[in-house]
Amino acid sequence: MNANEHEHRGTLTQEENTFDEPNRSEAQLRTFINSIPASAWCALPDGSLEFPNRQFHDYTGLSSEEVYGSGWEAAVHPDEIEPLREWWRALRQAGKSGEIEARLRRFDGEYRWFLIRVAPVLDEQSHVARWYGINTDIDDRKFAEENLRQDEQKFHTITDAISQYVVVLSPDGDVLYVNRVALELTGIEITDVSGKGAFATPFHPEDIDRVQAERSSAGLREEVPFELEVRVLLKGVDGQYRWYLMQYNPLKDDEGRTVRWYVTGTNIDSRKKAEERLHNENLALREEIDRASMFEEIVGSSKPLRQVLKQVEKVAPSDSTVLILGETGTGKELIARALHRRSSRSARAFIRVNCAAIPQSLIASELFGHEKGAFTGALQRRLGRFEAADGGTLFLDEIGDLPMETQIALLRVLQEREFERIGSHHPISVDVRLIAATNRDLSAAVAAGTFREDLFYRINVFPIELPPLRERAEDVPVLLEYFIGRYAKKAGKNIRHIGKHTLEQFKAYSWPGNIRELQNVVERALILSDTDTFFFDESWLKRQPTASSKLRGTLSALAEREIEMIEAALIECHGRISGPSGAAAKLGIPRQTLESKIKSLGINKHSLGGL
Numbered sequence: 289m290n291a292n293e294h295e296h297r298g299t300l301t302q303e304e305n306t307f308d309e310p311n312r313s314e315a316q317l318r319t320f321i322n323s324i325p326a327s328a329w330c331a332l333p334d335g336s337l338e339f340p341n342r343q344f345h346d347y348t349g350l351s352s353e354e355v356y357g358s359g360w361e362a363a364v365h366p367d368e369i370e371p372l373r374e375w376w377r378a379l380r381q382a383g384k385s386g387e388i389e390a391r392l393r394r395f396d397g398e399y400r401w402f403l404i405r406v407a408p409v410l411d412e413q414s415h416v417a418r419w420y421g422i423n424t425d426i427d428d429r430k431f432a433e434e435n436l437r438q439d440e441q442k443f444h445t446i447t448d449a450i451s452q453y454v455v456v457l458s459p460d461g462d463v464l465y466v467n468r469v470a471l472e473l474t475g476i477e478i479t480d481v482s483g484k485g486a487f488a489t490p491f492h493p494e495d496i497d498r499v500q501a502e503r504s505s506a507g508l509r510e511e512v513p514f515e516l517e518v519r520v521l522l523k524g525v526d527g528q529y530r531w532y533l534m535q536y537n538p539l540k541d542d543e544g545r546t547v548r549w550y551v552t553g554t555n556i557d558s559r560k561k562a563e564e565r566l567h568n569e570n571l572a573l574r575e576e577i578d579r580a581s582m583f584e585e586i587v588g589s590s591k592p593l594r595q596v597l598k599q600v601e602k603v604a605p606s607d608s609t610v611l612i613l614g615e616t617g618t619g620k621e622l623i624a625r626a627l628h629r630r631s632s633r634s635a636r637a638f639i640r641v642n643c644a645a646i647p648q649s650l651i652a653s654e655l656f657g658h659e660k661g662a663f664t665g666a667l668q669r670r671l672g673r674f675e676a677a678d679g680g681t682l683f684l685d686e687i688g689d690l691p692m693e694t695q696i697a698l699l700r701v702l703q704e705r706e707f708e709r710i711g712s713h714h715p716i717s718v719d720v721r722l723i724a725a726t727n728r729d730l731s732a733a734v735a736a737g738t739f740r741e742d743l744f745y746r747i748n749v750f751p752i753e754l755p756p757l758r759e760r761a762e763d764v765p766v767l768l769e770y771f772i773g774r775y776a777k778k779a780g781k782n783i784r785h786i787g788k789h790t791l792e793q794f795k796a797y798s799w800p801g802n803i804r805e806l807q808n809v810v811e812r813a814l815i816l817s818d819t820d821t822f823f824f825d826e827s828w829l830k831r832q833p834t835a836s837s838k839l840r841g842t843l844s845a846l847a848e849r850e851i852e853m854i855e856a857a858l859i860e861c862h863g864r865i866s867g868p869s870g871a872a873a874k875l876g877i878p879r880q881t882l883e884s885k886i887k888s889l890g891i892n893k894h895s896l897g898g899l
């Protein structure tokens with residue numbers, strides 16, 4: 289095919305047009321055209337009608353003389369004469385085939401719709417030699433189309449009056465119509481959402497894959513009603529998405545084929561938010577139940593404790609980040625809960641994360657959550673503790689144990705108040721008050737390069753230092769009484785007396801495990817006691833004169849601190865050294881190192897393990 293022929297694709301050359309071969313007579317051609325069961329005609333290169341067939345005459349009722357030249361225009365509906373002339377002129381100029389729809393008057397005066405199709409026949413010089421046309425009656429189709437259009441128009445008028453989000457889809461799910469309410473709510477134009485795949489324009493980017501999968505698998509393919517939940521970006525709510533329930537209903541034709549989908553959207557945002565809140569609160573309640581002991585009061589009236597409580601009262605109602613410092617078992621978590629309870633967030637979740645108890649590789653996902661498939665083993669999307677604490681308080685216990693990369697992520701949340709789930713690029717903003725606690729010396733960790741300085745300054749907004757029990761020995765009797773009361777009740781026993789000597793011993797003891805250690809001693813004593821006088825085995829406090837304690841006078845402050853930390857860890861881990869719940873893991877040092885330190889510092893691990 290040469291270039292010229294390309295240009296005239298859809299036209300016939302004289303060689304191809306068997307009816308124009310020189311050896312065929314004009315009469316034969318006319319006979320043939322007359323036998324075509326449709327209005328057919330032939331026109332000269334200038335467009336003037338040369339020969340209309342019999343059906344043309346029969347339909348229009350016009351004679352040959354009347355239609356020759358441009359006389360045929362008499363059969364054209366007045367509204368279509370101008371567009372038809374224009375189209376015909378353009379076609380002749382271009383020398384190309386074309387088609388147009390127009391109403392033509394029947395012999396009885398009734399107009400019907402026709403599809404007029406024209407093709408030129410070219411001579412050897414590629415000039416138009418003739419135009420051949422055929423007019424096909426499409427009135428029934430046009431009528432059906434018009435009915436449908438009117439029906440749809442009526443439907444649109446009705447749906448526009450409905451104060452609900454309504455969208456009409458094609459059987460494939462392409463948007464055909466969006467009602468006024470939906471357009472106003474989303475602020476989008478119908479042109480933004482019409483066409484393939486554009487249905488998701490106002491949807492939350494995180495929901496699109498799921499919606500697409502639910503629509504095409506279960507939904508549109510099955511051709512039965514279905515519904516899904518999606519977040520929709522609404523105009524005028526400051527870039528916020530709202531949860532909508534989308535209900536899809538198919539409209540079927542007489543043969544049961546789906547011709548349209550009607551989708552209604554209902555705002556379910558408050559229900560979803562309430563569900564989320566409930567979920568958070570459930571989490572918090574579960575934590576509360578797990579740690580029922582946390583409902584107890586803060587016992588003690590020593591000056592150092594009163595000072596702490598004064599600070600709690602001052603800072604609790606503010607949204608400031610609080611850093612609680614203190615040795616293990618001094619009541620840091622108790623104080624964190626007291627801060628939450630006295631804040632305006634008290635009705636919302638208090639979420640605790642023990643950074644030391646979670647394997648380092650999982651801590652980021654625990655805090656920020658992850659998407660399904662974000663890493664091996666991430667079989668489900670999981671919300672992180674930050675999201676769970678939204679509106680409430682997040683308590684990061686043992687913050688000094690946070691790995692470096694999580695420290696960076698945490699710093700970002702504190703600065704920008706947003707984060708991404710692992711495996712997602714979509715930022716999530718949360719409203720969380722942070723309370724952190726540590727028994728480590730964070731400034732030393734900063735100096736040693738294991739804790740970020742910028743994060744330290746971020747969390748050290750309002751530090752509260754809990755004194756160790758040995759510095760508030762005057763609280764020991766009241767704490768002892770308090771724990772005896774509690775555990776006697778639990779053990780079904782009645783303790784009436786505490787010996788003077790017992791009290792003195794308790795007050796003199798250094799309590800490296802602080803209040804937790806005291807609590808454990810009382811619990812153990814109550815289990816064993818069978819009289820109404822509080823009795824305990826003195827060997828339980830024998831740590832005081834152990835080799836480690838004896839050495840204290842001569843050891844440097846650093847070694848003393850080390851001994852305290854190791855002893856406290858051993859008490860907490862019930863004397864266990866290795867394993868995930870052992871003292872080595874708790875201190876974040878290898879087992880062998882801990883073993884050799886215990887030996888070199890002369891710590892008696894056996895006397896510490898029993899509690």
Ligand SMILES: Nc1ncnc2c1ncn2[C@@H]1O[C@H](COP(=O)(O)OP(=O)(O)OP(=O)(O)O)[C@@H](O)[C@H]1O
Pocket residue numbers: 581582584585586587588614615616617618619620621622623685727803804807
């Ligand atoms: N002032 C107090 N009155 C009554 N009970 C207390 C007091 N302080 C601490 N406790 C109790 O002592 C135990 C240890 O307290 P908590 O867990 O708050 O200490 P912590 O400093 O957070 O310990 P760790 O550093 O090991 O996490 C808890 O059972 C707590 O209820």
